[in-house]
Amino acid sequence: MTEAAIDTGIAAGASRGLWGEAARRFLHHRLATVGLVVLTIIVLACIFAPLIAHYGPNDIDLRGRNQPPGGVHWLGTDGTGRDIFARILYGGRISLSVGFIAVAISAAIGIFVGAVAGYFGGKVDLFLMGLIDMVLTFPRLVIIIAFVAVVGPSILNTMLVIGLLSWPSIARLTRGEILSLRNQEFILAARSLGTSPSVIILEHILPNVLSPILVAITLDVATVILLEASLSFLGLGAQAPAASWGNMLRDARTLSILESQPWMWIPPGAMIAVAVLSINFVGDGLRDALDPQHIIGGGGK
Amino acid sequence: MMHADTLARDKVEAAGQGPLLDVQGLSVAFGPEGRAVYAVNDVSFQLAEGESLAIVGESGSGKSVTMQTLMGLIRKPPGRVTSGRALFRGRDLLAMPDSELRQIRGRDIAMIFQDPMSSLNPVLTIGLQLTEALREHQGLSEREAERQALDMLDLVGIANAAQRMQAFPHQFSGGQLQRIGIAMALVCKPSILIADEPTTALDVTIQAQIVELVARLQKELGMAIIWISHDLSLVAGFVERVAVMYAGSIVETAPVERLFAAPTHPYTIGLLNSIPSLTAANTRLVPIKGAPPNVTLAPTFCAFASRCDHAVARCREAKPVLEPVVSGHAAACWRWRELQGFPRAPGSVMATAQASGAAPNEPLLTVSGLKVHFPIRRGVLRRQVGAVRAVDGVSFEVLRGETLALVGESGCGKSTTGRAVLGLERPSEGEILFEGRDYAEATAERLKERRRDMQMVFQNPFGSLNPRMTVGRIIGEGLRAQKIGTRASREARVSDLLALVGLREAMRDRYPFELSGGQRQRVGIARALAGSPKFIIADEPISALDVSIQAQIVNLLDDLKARLGLTYLFIGHDLSMIRYLSDRVAVMYLGRIVETGTTASVFGTPLHPYTRALLSAIPVPDPKAGGTRRRIVLGGGVPDPSKPPSGCHFHPRCPRASKICAQVAPEPRDFGSSASGQHLVTCHHAGEV
Amino acid sequence: DGGTFRSAMRTGCIEMGTLHTTCGHRLDETVLQGLVHIKWTGDDVQPMLAEGWKTPDGGKTYIFNLRHGVKWHDGTPFTAKDVVFSLNLYANPKVGSPWSQKLGAVAGYKAFQDGSASLLAGVKALDDMTVQVELDSAKPLWVQLQLIAISIFPEHILGKVAPQDIKGNAFWVNRVGTGPFIWKKYESDQYVEVDRSPDYFLGAPKLDRIIYQIYKDVPPIIAALETKEVDAMSYEGGGVPISELARLQKLDYLTVLPKFSAGLPTYLQFNLADKRFADVKVRQAMLYAIDRKAIIETVKQGAGELSNTLFPQDWARAKDLDPYDYNPDKAKQLLAEAGWDGSQPVDFIYYYSDQMNVDTITAIQSYLAAVGVNIQPRLLDPAAINQVYADGTFQMGFFANGMGLDPSLGSPLVVCGAKPLGFGYCNPKLDELFNKGLESADREVRAEAYQEASRILNKELPKAWLWNEVRPLAFNNRIVGLAQHFKEQPLVIFNHAVYNEVEKWEVAK
Amino acid sequence: MLSYLLRKLLLGVPVLFGVTIIVFAIAHAMPGDAVLAMITAEAPSSEELIAMRRGELGLDQPLYIQYLNWIGQILHGNLGRSFVNGRSVAAIIGERLPMTLELMGVALLAAFVIGTTLGVISALRQYRLTDYSLTLGGFVGVSIPDFFMGLLLVYVFALELRWLPSSGISTAGESFSLADNLRHLVLPAAALALFRAAIFMRYARAGMLEVLNQSYMRTARAKGLKPSTIVLRHGLRNALIPLVTVFGLALPTLFGGSVVIETIFQWPGIGLMFIDAVVNRDSPVIMGYVLITAIIVMLANLATDLAYSVLDPRVSYD
Ligand SMILES: Nc1ncnc2c1ncn2[C@@H]1O[C@H](COP(=O)(O)OP(=O)(O)OP(=O)(O)O)[C@@H](O)[C@H]1O
Ligand SMILES: Nc1ncnc2c1ncn2[C@@H]1O[C@H](COP(=O)(O)OP(=O)(O)OP(=O)(O)O)[C@@H](O)[C@H]1O
Numbered sequence A: 001m002t003e004a005a006i007d008t009g010i011a012a013g014a015s016r017g018l019w020g021e022a023a024r025r026f027l028h029h030r031l032a033t034v035g036l037v038v039l040t041i042i043v044l045a046c047i048f049a050p051l052i053a054h055y056g057p058n059d060i061d062l063r064g065r066n067q068p069p070g071g072v073h074w075l076g077t078d079g080t081g082r083d084i085f086a087r088i089l090y091g092g093r094i095s096l097s098v099g100f101i102a103v104a105i106s107a108a109i110g111i112f113v114g115a116v117a118g119y120f121g122g123k124v125d126l127f128l129m130g131l132i133d134m135v136l137t138f139p140r141l142v143i144i145i146a147f148v149a150v151v152g153p154s155i156l157n158t159m160l161v162i163g164l165l166s167w168p169s170i171a172r173l174t175r176g177e178i179l180s181l182r183n184q185e186f187i188l189a190a191r192s193l194g195t196s197p198s199v200i201i202l203e204h205i206l207p208n209v210l211s212p213i214l215v216a217i218t219l220d221v222a223t224v225i226l227l228e229a230s231l232s233f234l235g236l237g238a239q240a241p242a243a244s245w246g247n248m249l250r251d252a253r254t255l256s257i258l259e260s261q262p263w264m265w266i267p268p269g270a271m272i273a274v275a276v277l278s279i280n281f282v283g284d285g286l287r288d289a290l291d292p293q294h295i296i297g298g299g300g301k
Numbered sequence B: 001m002m003h004a005d006t007l008a009r010d011k012v013e014a015a016g017q018g019p020l021l022d023v024q025g026l027s028v029a030f031g032p033e034g035r036a037v038y039a040v041n042d043v044s045f046q047l048a049e050g051e052s053l054a055i056v057g058e059s060g061s062g063k064s065v066t067m068q069t070l071m072g073l074i075r076k077p078p079g080r081v082t083s084g085r086a087l088f089r090g091r092d093l094l095a096m097p098d099s100e101l102r103q104i105r106g107r108d109i110a111m112i113f114q115d116p117m118s119s120l121n122p123v124l125t126i127g128l129q130l131t132e133a134l135r136e137h138q139g140l141s142e143r144e145a146e147r148q149a150l151d152m153l154d155l156v157g158i159a160n161a162a163q164r165m166q167a168f169p170h171q172f173s174g175g176q177l178q179r180i181g182i183a184m185a186l187v188c189k190p191s192i193l194i195a196d197e198p199t200t201a202l203d204v205t206i207q208a209q210i211v212e213l214v215a216r217l218q219k220e221l222g223m224a225i226i227w228i229s230h231d232l233s234l235v236a237g238f239v240e241r242v243a244v245m246y247a248g249s250i251v252e253t254a255p256v257e258r259l260f261a262a263p264t265h266p267y268t269i270g271l272l273n274s275i276p277s278l279t280a281a282n283t284r285l286v287p288i289k290g291a292p293p294n295v296t297l298a299p300t301f302c303a304f305a306s307r308c309d310h311a312v313a314r315c316r317e318a319k320p321v322l323e324p325v326v327s328g329h330a331a332a333c334w335r336w337r338e339l340q341g342f343p344r345a346p347g348s349v350m351a352t353a354q355a356s357g358a359a360p361n362e363p364l365l366t367v368s369g370l371k372v373h374f375p376i377r378r379g380v381l382r383r384q385v386g387a388v389r390a391v392d393g394v395s396f397e398v399l400r401g402e403t404l405a406l407v408g409e410s411g412c413g414k415s416t417t418g419r420a421v422l423g424l425e426r427p428s429e430g431e432i433l434f435e436g437r438d439y440a441e442a443t444a445e446r447l448k449e450r451r452r453d454m455q456m457v458f459q460n461p462f463g464s465l466n467p468r469m470t471v472g473r474i475i476g477e478g479l480r481a482q483k484i485g486t487r488a489s490r491e492a493r494v495s496d497l498l499a500l501v502g503l504r505e506a507m508r509d510r511y512p513f514e515l516s517g518g519q520r521q522r523v524g525i526a527r528a529l530a531g532s533p534k535f536i537i538a539d540e541p542i543s544a545l546d547v548s549i550q551a552q553i554v555n556l557l558d559d560l561k562a563r564l565g566l567t568y569l570f571i572g573h574d575l576s577m578i579r580y581l582s583d584r585v586a587v588m589y590l591g592r593i594v595e596t597g598t599t600a601s602v603f604g605t606p607l608h609p610y611t612r613a614l615l616s617a618i619p620v621p622d623p624k625a626g627g628t629r630r631r632i633v634l635g636g637g638v639p640d641p642s643k644p645p646s647g648c649h650f651h652p653r654c655p656r657a658s659k660i661c662a663q664v665a666p667e668p669r670d671f672g673s674s675a676s677g678q679h680l681v682t683c684h685h686a687g688e689v
Numbered sequence C: 001d002g003g004t005f006r007s008a009m010r011t012g013c014i015e016m017g018t019l020h021t022t023c024g025h026r027l028d029e030t031v032l033q034g035l036v037h038i039k040w041t042g043d044d045v046q047p048m049l050a051e052g053w054k055t056p057d058g059g060k061t062y063i064f065n066l067r068h069g070v071k072w073h074d075g076t077p078f079t080a081k082d083v084v085f086s087l088n089l090y091a092n093p094k095v096g097s098p099w100s101q102k103l104g105a106v107a108g109y110k111a112f113q114d115g116s117a118s119l120l121a122g123v124k125a126l127d128d129m130t131v132q133v134e135l136d137s138a139k140p141l142w143v144q145l146q147l148i149a150i151s152i153f154p155e156h157i158l159g160k161v162a163p164q165d166i167k168g169n170a171f172w173v174n175r176v177g178t179g180p181f182i183w184k185k186y187e188s189d190q191y192v193e194v195d196r197s198p199d200y201f202l203g204a205p206k207l208d209r210i211i212y213q214i215y216k217d218v219p220p221i222i223a224a225l226e227t228k229e230v231d232a233m234s235y236e237g238g239g240v241p242i243s244e245l246a247r248l249q250k251l252d253y254l255t256v257l258p259k260f261s262a263g264l265p266t267y268l269q270f271n272l273a274d275k276r277f278a279d280v281k282v283r284q285a286m287l288y289a290i291d292r293k294a295i296i297e298t299v300k301q302g303a304g305e306l307s308n309t310l311f312p313q314d315w316a317r318a319k320d321l322d323p324y325d326y327n328p329d330k331a332k333q334l335l336a337e338a339g340w341d342g343s344q345p346v347d348f349i350y351y352y353s354d355q356m357n358v359d360t361i362t363a364i365q366s367y368l369a370a371v372g373v374n375i376q377p378r379l380l381d382p383a384a385i386n387q388v389y390a391d392g393t394f395q396m397g398f399f400a401n402g403m404g405l406d407p408s409l410g411s412p413l414v415v416c417g418a419k420p421l422g423f424g425y426c427n428p429k430l431d432e433l434f435n436k437g438l439e440s441a442d443r444e445v446r447a448e449a450y451q452e453a454s455r456i457l458n459k460e461l462p463k464a465w466l467w468n469e470v471r472p473l474a475f476n477n478r479i480v481g482l483a484q485h486f487k488e489q490p491l492v493i494f495n496h497a498v499y500n501e502v503e504k505w506e507v508a509k
Numbered sequence D: 001m002l003s004y005l006l007r008k009l010l011l012g013v014p015v016l017f018g019v020t021i022i023v024f025a026i027a028h029a030m031p032g033d034a035v036l037a038m039i040t041a042e043a044p045s046s047e048e049l050i051a052m053r054r055g056e057l058g059l060d061q062p063l064y065i066q067y068l069n070w071i072g073q074i075l076h077g078n079l080g081r082s083f084v085n086g087r088s089v090a091a092i093i094g095e096r097l098p099m100t101l102e103l104m105g106v107a108l109l110a111a112f113v114i115g116t117t118l119g120v121i122s123a124l125r126q127y128r129l130t131d132y133s134l135t136l137g138g139f140v141g142v143s144i145p146d147f148f149m150g151l152l153l154v155y156v157f158a159l160e161l162r163w164l165p166s167s168g169i170s171t172a173g174e175s176f177s178l179a180d181n182l183r184h185l186v187l188p189a190a191a192l193a194l195f196r197a198a199i200f201m202r203y204a205r206a207g208m209l210e211v212l213n214q215s216y217m218r219t220a221r222a223k224g225l226k227p228s229t230i231v232l233r234h235g236l237r238n239a240l241i242p243l244v245t246v247f248g249l250a251l252p253t254l255f256g257g258s259v260v261i262e263t264i265f266q267w268p269g270i271g272l273m274f275i276d277a278v279v280n281r282d283s284p285v286i287m288g289y290v291l292i293t294a295i296i297v298m299l300a301n302l303a304t305d306l307a308y309s310v311l312d313p314r315v316s317y318d
C-alpha cells in the first residue's frame, strides 16, 4: 500500500515534459503569476493602445497644456498638451521592446560567449576574456554618438547598440558558472554517451546555470529601459515627439515639474518600476520553475 | 541567568539520578498539516552518562532529523516538533528558548556531521573554527583556546597541528577533515557526542582509523556517544547498545551482542542478512525486498508491513509499540514472539552468481603501461612545472564475461583509470586495446561507436545525474546521442530498461532529487545499459548506499551479467562487497597496481603489504570479532600524487620496507599456481614470510 | 566690506583663453578690457582703454588716444605697445584665432595671413599713448562693429609666449588685466574668483569680489538661485529656462526679468540644394502652417517676439512685411501648387535639447504634419551640426543665431555663397543692400537699405523666420545696481555687455 | 600569486591596444571634428582657417598615422595635448581624477555597504514583510535613472530641507576644507549609490539565501555560537564571494554614471571633462580618458581577483 501511494503520487504528474512541468510549477508560484498577469496586461495595453487611449500620443493641444489628471485626460497632459495616459501606453511599446529585445540580444551574446569561454577554456577563454574586458571599458557615449552618425538614429539601432554593449556582464557570469559546472560528473556522463558539445551546452549546462543569469537579466531590463532615456538625450533612442517611459522621465527633468506637476513623472517612473518588478517576479518564477527541486509554493507565500 | 543555570545543573548532577539524556515520544513532521512528511514518529530512548549508543537504519529513516531536533537545528518551518520531550540532565531541550539552548549546544552536546567538507566553513581557518566555540562557551583567551584546540588536534592525530591551524578546509584530505570535525565537536569536552554517519564517505582504511579514534576518545574523555549509521558491521565493534530505526520509529533496541545474536524485528533481521559475509563467499545477497518506506503517510500502521514476509492484517491496521523482549532489548513488532523461531538467514541462499556462459579467458580489454598525468602549470607563461601522476603505469586485462575489481585507497587513481579506458581522459602514455583495437587516434565518429560498447556507471549517484532532467530523458540520452532507433522505439527501450533495473514505469518522469540513493544508482546503471554495451565500468556504484540497497544493486549487476553476458570493471573500496562479487581483483596504490589475482587467492593469501593492511581494515559484522581482530593501521595519509615516493610508491608507509624499496620500483611477479590462476604481486618482499 | 557677488556661468572655456573661443567673454569685461566697450543701452560704444578716437579720413584711418595712468594689475604701466601687440596677436595666423576676421579690414591683413609680412602693417604706435590703425578702405562703423569684444593683453607677459603656444597658456588661468577686478583664483569647472582692484581707472568697485560659478547644466543653477548659492542667472548662464520661470517668479528675493534679452532670430533652416525646397511656395507654406502665436504664448510663455524677417532691430525692419498669419488651408494650397510629396519624410535636424525647445519642435512637427509635411527630428551636437552643414546632408533644421548689435552681422546667414549657413541661397540684390548698409554711419541711410533687405528676406524666405528669442534673466535683489540696470532697457541685445559699470554695483545692507 | 598578477597585467596590454584602436576609430567616426566643434556663428571661420587648424592638430593625416602618432606619444609616457585648450592631457586628468575617484569610491562603498546589509536582512527575513518592502524599495531604486535621482535629491535635500548644498565640490571662493567637501559629496554620491545599492541588494539577498542553506551554517549553530557571529562570520563571509564579481562589474558602469552625475552636480571630475571632450571632439582627451578608465577598470578587475582570493582561500592563482 505504501508503494501504491508512491505510485499514485507520481502518477498525478504523469507525462511531465520539461516545459510542461516547468509551466505547472510556474503557475504555482504566486508572485510569478501575479507578475506575469501584470506584465501581460501592460503589454496588451501597449499593443492595443489605440483602442484604449482616447488621444494620440502626439496630439498636441497647446491651450490645454500642463493639465492635472482629471476626467478628460486621466493622467493629465504635458508641456504641449499631449495626453500622458496615451503617451504612457505608446511609450510602453518602445520601452518594453527596447528592454526585451536589447536584453535578449545581450543575453544571447553574453550567454554564448560565456558558455564557449567556460566550456572550452584555454586559449579561447583567454581571447574571449580579453574581448569582455575590452567591451566593458568602452565609453558608451562615444560609441553611441559615432553609431548614430554612421547608421542613423532609430529604435532598432538603440536596441542593437545597447545589446552590443551590455553583454559582457552576462558573459562573465555565465562563464563563472560554467567553470564550476564543467567537471561535474553528469557532464562527463553525457560525454561518455557520445553527446555532442552543443547538446551538452544546451541541455546539460545552460539549464543548470540559468538561475543567477536570470537575476542579472531581469535587472538588466530595468537598466536598459533607463539607458534608452539617456540615449535619446544623445540623439539615439526615441526621437523628439515619440514617447518612451525613459524620455518622458527625462522631459520632466525640471524643478518646476518635479515639484508641481508630479503627474508628468510619476506615471512613467511607476510604469518602469511595475514592469521591472513584474519581470523580476516572472524571472524568479521561471528560475524556480526550471529547478525541479524547488518546493512548489515555497516561494511567494 | 547563567548563574542560576549552573546551579540547576549542579543540583541534578548531585542528585545523580536519571539518565543523561531522556527522549520521550519525540515526533517531528515537515510541511503543513495534510501534506506533511512524518520524519520522526514517537521516538523514545535514553542515554546514560558515558554510554555509547548506535542508531542504525535505512537512509531516510529519520536518524538525522531526530538528532538535529535535539540540537534545535532543524529549520522551523517547515519542520515542527509535534510531540515529545527531550530531557537533558532534567531540562527539556525542546522547550527551552534558543538563547538557552545555545549554551548547551557545542558545550554539552556536540555533533559531528555527515559530510566533513561541506560542514566546515570553507573560508575560515580551521584554527578559528576550532577555537570559536571554546571562546564562546568558556570565555577563554585566544591563546588558551588555541592551546586546547592544538591538544585536541594532536589527540585526533593531525600531524604538525600548530602549523595546520592556519590552513583552510580545502587544504586537507577527506579523512583529515573528518578528524577535524571530530576535534571541533570535542574541544569543549561535551557530555554527549553525536556522530551522524561520519564515515560513510570515507574508505575503509580511514573509516577504521576514525572508528578507533572515537572509541578511544570516548574512553579517555568519558562522554556518551550516539553514533548514527546505516552500517551495522561498522558499529558492531565498539558500541554498547544499538537502536534500529525504520520509517521514523525505533523498531528495535538491544545491547549490541544481543542484537546480532538474537535480532527480533523482521527489519533488523533483513538488515543483518544483506551484509555479505566474509566467510561464506559467492552466495547471493539477500536484500530486503521492496522500496524504502513512504513517510508521507501518517504513522498509523507498521511501516514495514509492505516489505515484511510475515505481515498480517493487524500490521496494516495498527502501529506496534516497543515491547521489551528481554531486559534491555525491546522490539516494535506485533509478531516478534512468533518470529523468534525463524532462522536468521531465511532459506539457503541461492547458488553462485557466476552462471555466465563462456569461459572467461579471451581478453576484452587490455590496458598496458597506462599513464595519465595531469599537468601542473605555473608562472607567467603557464609552463608545465610538474604533473599529478594520477595513473602511473597501469597494466591489466579484463576477460570477456568476468568481473575485475579495482580496489584501493581514495585518490589512488581508480576513477581516472576508468575514465581513461572510456576515452574521457587522454592517456599520457600507454595503450588501451578494446576488442583488440586501439582507439587512441580514433575519429570522433569511431569513438562514438566505441561508446556504444563500453559504458560507465559513475561514482557519485547524485552528481552524475543532471538534476534538471527526468529519469526517462537521462536513460534515453545515450540512445538519442547515438541516434539509435525511432522515438517510439527509444521510449519502449527506456521502459524495458526501467523494468530491467527494477524501477517502476512511474519513475520515468521523476527528477533525480526525488529518488533515493539506490534508485539513483539504478538509473545510472540503466543509462549505462541503454546502448546494449558489452563492457561496463562501474565506479564505486554502491559505496554511498546502505547495505540493503547495496545488496539490491549487487544482485542486479549479477543478474545482468548472467542474462546479458556483460563484462565489468568494478571499482570500489568496500572489500567485503568486492570479495563477494568479483572474479578477479586488482589492488591499486598511488597510480600503480600492486597486486592482481583471482578473488580467492588475493583475499585468501594476500601477498602485498598494502593489500594486507586493506583487508585487515574490513569491518566485521560481529561485535565479538571486532575487538579481537588485529587491524593493521597504516601510518600517514596517501602521499601527494604529484611527488610520488621514489622506488616502490608504498615504501614510506610499508611495515616491511627495506633499502631497496626506496630505490628500485619492483616489477610484478607471478605467485599464482595452476589452481589459483595468475597472481601478480609488485613487491620486493612478496613471498618472504 | 563690499561683499561678494556670485554669478552663474555656463562655460568651460576659461583654460582656452578668450583668443580662441567665443565663450567666456563676460569675464574679460571685469578683468581684461578693450579699447572700447558696448554701452549698456546696446546701441553704441563707449571709451575704455581708449580715451577717445578720431578718424580724419571718414573711416579709413583711426587714431586712438589711450588713457593715461592705467596700470596692469601687476603694476606695469599700460602703453601703446600693449595695443599694437594685442591687435597683432588676434590677426596672427600662427595663433589661429577665430576672431582674426575682425581685423580683416586692417591694411596688411592679407599679407600677414599669407606669410609675406610678419606684422599687421596697418597698426602703428604713434607714441606711448597713441595708436593708429589704418584700414584698406573706409569703414565708418569699424570701431562699433569690429572693435568690441577685442580685449587688450599685456605685452610684457604674453609677448614672451610663442604664438602657437598662446592657446591654453597658463596666462588664461591667471589673467593680468586692467579692469575693475583682479584675477584671484580659478578652479577648473568650479569657479573663477576676482577681487576688487582699488586702482581701477573708472573708480574703485564697491563690491569686494565676484565669483563666477561654473555650471554645465541648467537645473543646478536654478537650484542654486533658490538656495542663494548664486545671485544671478544672466546671459553667461544662458538665461532662465522658460519651464522654470514660474517657479523663480514666486521667490520674493529674486527679480525676474521675463522679457529681456533678444537679438536671436530663430528660424527653420532649409537646405536649398534639395529640390523639394527650391520652390518658395513650399517655404511659405511652412510658415503658414505653424501657429507661431500659440507657440509663443504657451510653450514659450511669451518668451519670443514674432518676427517675419532676419533683423531683430526694429529700425532695420520694414513695416509692411507679410505677417504669415497661421493659415493651414493656405499652407495646404501652396504645397499642392508646388506639388509637394507628403509621403516622403523630411530629415529635420536641431540641437537645442532643453525642455522648451523640444516642446517647440514637438509643436512644429505636429503643425507641419497637419498640412502633410512629415518631419523627422534628429538631435545633433554642435560639431555634428557643423559637419552636416559642411556636407549638406540634411533637409530642414531648427536654429537660432546670435545676431548682435547690428543688422549687418546677419549677412553670413543669407549673402551669396555664405558658408556654412547660406545653403545655396543667393540674391545679388540683397548682397548689394548689405554692402550699402555698411558704407554710411548715418542711421537713416542704413535703415533704408536694411528695410529693403528685410522685405526681400520676408518674401523669399531663405529661412522661415519664426521669432526672436527672448530670454528671461533672474537676479538676487541683494545686488544693488544690477537688476535696476536692466530694468531700464526694454530690449537688450543678446551680445550686450553685462558688467558695464560693474564698479558701481553693491551688496544691499 | 605574483606571477598571476604579472600575467594578468601582461594580458592587459593587448586588451588596452584593442580598446584604444577601436575607440580611436569610433571617436573619429563621430560626425564633425575638433575644428568644426569650435565654430560658432559669432565667429565664423574661413575654410582656410579651418584647414590650417586641422593641419596644426594633425587631423589632415590618415587615421592610422594619427593613431600611430598617438600611440608613439603614449609609449613615451605622454598623453598628448588637448585640441581645445592645448593643455597637457596628463595634467588635466591628474587634476580631475582624484575628484572622480572620491565620488565613485564613496558611492561604490556606500552602495556596497548599504546594499549588502539590506540584502542580508532581506534574506534573513525571507518572505516576510521586511523582505517584501526591501524588494519593492529595491526595484523602485532601479527604476529611477541617475539623472532623475540627482534632481530628486537636490529638490528634497537642498531646496526643501536646505540641509545640503546643491552642487559643486566645495563652497566657491572659500579655502578648501574636508568637512565642506564632504557636505557637497553627500548628494552626488547618494545619487550614484542608490541605484547600485539596489542591485547589490538583489545579489546579496540571493547569495545569502544560498549560504543559509549550507551545512556549515548548521555546524556553526551546532557549536552554540551567537546568532550575530553565525550570520556575520560564517554567513556573510561566504555570501560576499559572489558579490565581489558584481562589485567588479559595477565599476565600469560607475564611470558612465559619473558622467551624468558630475554634470548634474557640477562635480569637476573626469566625467565632466569627458563630456566636454566628446562635444568638442577633443580626441586626445577622449583617448586619455579611455586609456585611464580602461586601466582603472583593469586594475579593479585585478583587485577583484585579489579580493576573491582573500575572501575565498580555495581560489589560488598560480
Ligand atoms: N526539510 C525537510 N523537509 C521535508 N522533509 C524532510 C526534511 N528534512 C528531512 N526530511 C525527511 O525526513 C525523513 C528523515 O530524514 P533524515 O535525514 O533524518 O534521514 P536519515 O535517517 O538521517 O537518512 P540518511 O541515512 O540518508 O542520512 C526523510 O524522509 C526526509 O526526506
Ligand atoms: N583533472 C584533474 N587534474 C588534476 N588532478 C586530478 C584530476 N583528476 C584527478 N586528479 C587527481 O588524481 C588522483 C587520482 O584521482 P581519482 O579520481 O582517479 O582517484 P580515485 O582512486 O577514484 O579516488 P576515490 O576513491 O576518492 O574516488 C587524485 O590525487 C586526484 O586529486
Ligand SMILES: [Mg+2]
Pocket (backbone or CB within 6 Å): B063, B064, B065, B114, B196, B197
Ligand atoms: Mg542522515
Ligand SMILES: [Mg+2]
Pocket (backbone or CB within 6 Å): B414, B415, B416, B459, B539
Ligand atoms: Mg573515484
